[in-house]
Amino acid sequence: MGLGEGAQRRIAVVLADVLGEPLDVALAVAAFIDRYLRRVPFQAALGLRFVTWAITWLPLFFVGVPLPAHLLSTETRLRYVERWSHARFYFLREGFYLLKAIALMGWGAEPVVRARLGVGPMAAVRP
């Protein structure tokens, strides 16, 4: 199970707003999520894939706009994601944090991000 190219492009637009990163970094993070989905056990992949789908396609139920998340205005999209992150319903809120957690693993591995934070390259240290 993975994320098709279209799904990657759609969720990348959302991730760019969540992470405050340019779209090229967000696309790299979306590609990371695709690779992650292909490696983890099916049940975990299914959960994350469902969250990715839901965050992409459910703005109608959160902000009342009948458009997918990547087509919202930036302002509306941020309001939409904010509602996921503060949702009263536990599984919605945790769904957002699950996506954020996995996205951050891809984000934290990006050389441009690591250089900006001064944390050095990801490559292993050797004796």
Place this chain on the structure above:
Amino acid sequence: MTDDAADFVVIGSGAAGASAALVLAEAGRDVVVLEEGPEVRDEDRGLGSHEAFMRLFRDKGTQVAMGRSVIPMLQGRCVGGTTVVNGAIVWRLPEDAYDRVFGAIGADRAVPLAALEARMDRIERDLAVSPASDRLLGGNGTTMKRGAAKLGWKAHAIRRNVVDCQGSGRCLEACPTKRKQSMERTYLPRAVGLGARILPDHEVRVVETSAARAVAVSGRRSDGSPFRVAARRGIVLAASAIQSPCILLRSGLGPRRHVGAHFRAHPGTAVAGVYREPVRLWEGATQSFEVDEFRSQGFKMEVVGLPVDLAGVRLPGLGADFQRSMADFPNMAVWGVQVRAEAEGHVAPAGDGARITYTPSRADMLVFRHGVRRLAELHFAAGAIRVYPGVHGGPEVLTSPDELPLLDALPLDPRDWSLISSHLFSTCRMGRTADDGVVGFDGAVHGVRGLWALDASILPTNLGVNPQHTIMALAMLLAERIAVA
């Protein structure tokens, strides 16, 4: 069909399995260690949290306990087990914990504290255990030390099993410089030197019996092919508090009402503080300093050198706000509170893995609330300018110690908290008879001859301190007796 045979078959190569294998090999026994996970290669080390999860953790880091909330349960799954991916913390079992764990079930004569301490002495010599030096405290540990000194709290450098640690802050990714004295670097090679055989990628599914005696194990290799290994003298179960009960349940062995029941843990959560000066979480030992002031109240505090990707998950803010939060990362200290929870859960096989059910009790959540308040207090005492408690429904950020009372109203619903655990216990707990537990005071599974469990699953309850040392000492003590039985 039997692929191999040995005097003793040891299931699992972590703290317990490696210790037992070494002791049995030292006694001249022919030993085979079966490990479900892969060998740890040099190229698997220090590759970041994601690759560590993928290569070295059970279920690629996705194992969780389900209950009122979802709690990640992290375990190593590789040769060396969780010792490969833990913080290298070595805690001698304190007398008060011993009394609560072994004394309370009347096991103090069968498992005397002095006998455990003698094995701990040996382990500390073998694994070069010593307190983290000032150089290895890093900014994270130095900052906690400063706060604890200001508040007058009992605190100390963490005692660690390392040799010439380079302070690369990557203990949780398998030490990239191989300085951590984890089992794949120490006891397993020593056991091999004495003739033991380690078979990675061998998952034991079932213990086979004949006339109520354990005689063999069978399972599958990572390529899916089946295997069977016969045991001439006995089988040692050391597959962890999650896998050991699952193997027993799949095999139909042990007192059914106790196997997998009584699951206990040390759930934990983290609080981040931002300082005016650089902290640089990624420098120094991953876990170098701790506060022991509140252990009698059911919790302890430790520094946790999280990588940038894990540290950012619960920080508030989206977009530009998130970027501002993460720009503070170089100046951020992250400390955890770890709770000796009273809640009991349950473990059972489910499909190819395990189903863990667990919900911290209200009393546990009160301890968490108190612990987070104390952690925030410690951050401010150390000079933090902002503190992020990370609890949904509470304040996102505190900017002054005057705001600390806000934390006294933190919600007590586990769903509002971001909890995690890697210390797992008691699913095959020790008890005098089959009415009390799964194994006797000698580790023998009630109702089966030639089958012992020696890992964290047999501890009667959770310890309240980091368990690797106690697990190893107990496995060593009981394996010495098994070797001559």
